[in-house]
Amino acid sequence: MPDSKQDAAPAARRSAVRRPHAVVIGSGFGGLAAAIRLGARGYRVTVLERLDGPGGRAYVHRRDGYTFDAGPTIVTAPFLFEELWTLCGRKFSDDIDLRPMDPFYRIRFDDGSRLDCHADSERMRQEVARLSPGDLDGYDRFNRLSARIYKVGFEELGDVPFNSILDMARVAPDMVRLGSHRSIYAVAAKHVRDERLRFALSFHPLFVGGNPFKVTSIYGLITHLERKFGVHWAMGGTGSLVDGMVKLIAGQGNEVRYHAEVAEITVRGRTATGVRLASGEEIAADVVVSNGDTAWTYRNLLPGVARKRWTDRRLDRVNYSMSLFVWYFGTRRRYDDVPHHTIIVGPRYRELVEDIFKRKVLSDNFSLYLHRPSATDPSVAPPGCDAYYVLSPVPHLESGVDWEERAEPYRRAVANYLEETTLPGFQAEIATSLVTTPRDFQDRLLSYRGAAFGFEPLLLQSAWFRPHNRSEEVDRLYLVGASTHPGAGLPGVISSARILDKVVPDADAIA
Secondary structure, eight states: OOOHHHHHHHHHHHHHHHSOEEEEEOOSHHHHHHHHHHHHTTOEEEEEOSSSSSOGGGOEEEETTEEEESSOOOBSOHHHHHHHHHHTTOOHHHHOOEEEOSSSEEEEOTTSOEEEEOSSHHHHHHHHHHHOGGGHHHHHHHHHHHHHHHIIIIIITTTOOOOSHHHHHHHHHHHHHTTTTSBHHHHHHHHOOOHHHHHHHHOGGGGGTOOTTTSBGGGGHHHHHHHHHOOEEETTOHHHHHHHHHHHHHHTTOEEESSOOEEEEEEETTEEEEEEETTSOEEEOSEEEEOSOHHHHHHHSOTTOOOSSSOHHHHHHSOBOOEEEEEEEEESSOOTTSOSEEEEOOTTHHHHHHIIIIIOOOOSSOOEEEEOGGGTOGGGSOTTOEEEEEEEEEOOGGGOOOHHHHHHHHHHHHHHHHHHHTOTTGGGGEEEEEEEOHHHHHHTTOOGGGOTTSBOOOGGGSGGGSOOSBOSSSBTEEEOSTTSSSOSSHHHHHHHHHHHHHHSOOHHHHO
């Protein structure tokens, strides 16, 4: 009688071979979510990552006993992750310890005043009344508008593929009614008079690569998203989410390969047939999903395709997001009066944003985001120590800034400003240090012009006007991530993978 254990493995392999094959380029959150969803639909999936570990922009740096998340630091829509775990027959909370933040973050203004943004709505109203009592009614009105924008912009449009201009035409009346043609700053300014509150209600697009003075007010939904679901931290760091997703993929019988750089998406006629790696290896696929930067994908991975919509000329005319200067550092002591998230608003905020997005010059002053995860999670630093990263929005590489020359002077200037405003004496306590610049976004993450978030989220670069999740250039090629619909940020890139359920054929239809 044949050994059942010996027979089972070959049978499973034969079954896997018969399943249609999906190749996913890139192991960022969008790519990992795409792999999980395709695996749940019966595809055999291979994720290809050029780096030595997963995460893409959410890569994890480990140095001298400190753990630094390279990218996203907060979770605002936990249900999107819970859904992925459910698809794999697992419970999210069994694998991930997600902690709610309160306050969500502290905003420190240049005049020394501050605003703590709380989960509790009454406590938040008290904070607003303390800062500007005459704006409390306007703040309430803005929140009601934010809830309506959320319902349309996230619940109704967040996973719509926008394959046709008719999809855009159907939602245009709602977008006009909600004032989506106005900037988020203009809408905030309509409701409150205090400039500090205007900032607090409109700065969020900077977290997804947008200029608050120009980005569509549809991004006002972020305020409601935070209030509805909270702001969370995954214990162990955002990398624990990445590792958890990689394990889900393995549990489906699929794989993530590292040091596997894709040099070309192979095409027959106008249909994707697989990929060729930089090593020369060719991998056949029934569908290809790119989680790479969209401009990079079209400009570099389809060399033999005459593109009709996303030509090099058109991609050169696109408005790209700003980039980021990020300094990761650890201190030999703790600063327990510094919260988990602090936003430090500099002396010339509006002018700084103009420097970054319009003039594309490197300013001598800053507005900063300071992340101190060890405030919540001591595991990311040695005992008695703190882990930090400080993020400064800067122009992308079209600025011509020579970061080889400017990185260290810029880091010193940021350090001096932090010491003056938030972390007195911390420079003498630094135990480890790592800097990334727009060059890293271009050279390491293959992001066109070093833009940290791909296409800037302007109204005419959103929804149907953005590169579609089903490629307009090549059949059986699909796009997920920051540069596709619905856009950057964890909810956006996870939702871009959700859209694949509507545009990628069922495995049974291909097999």
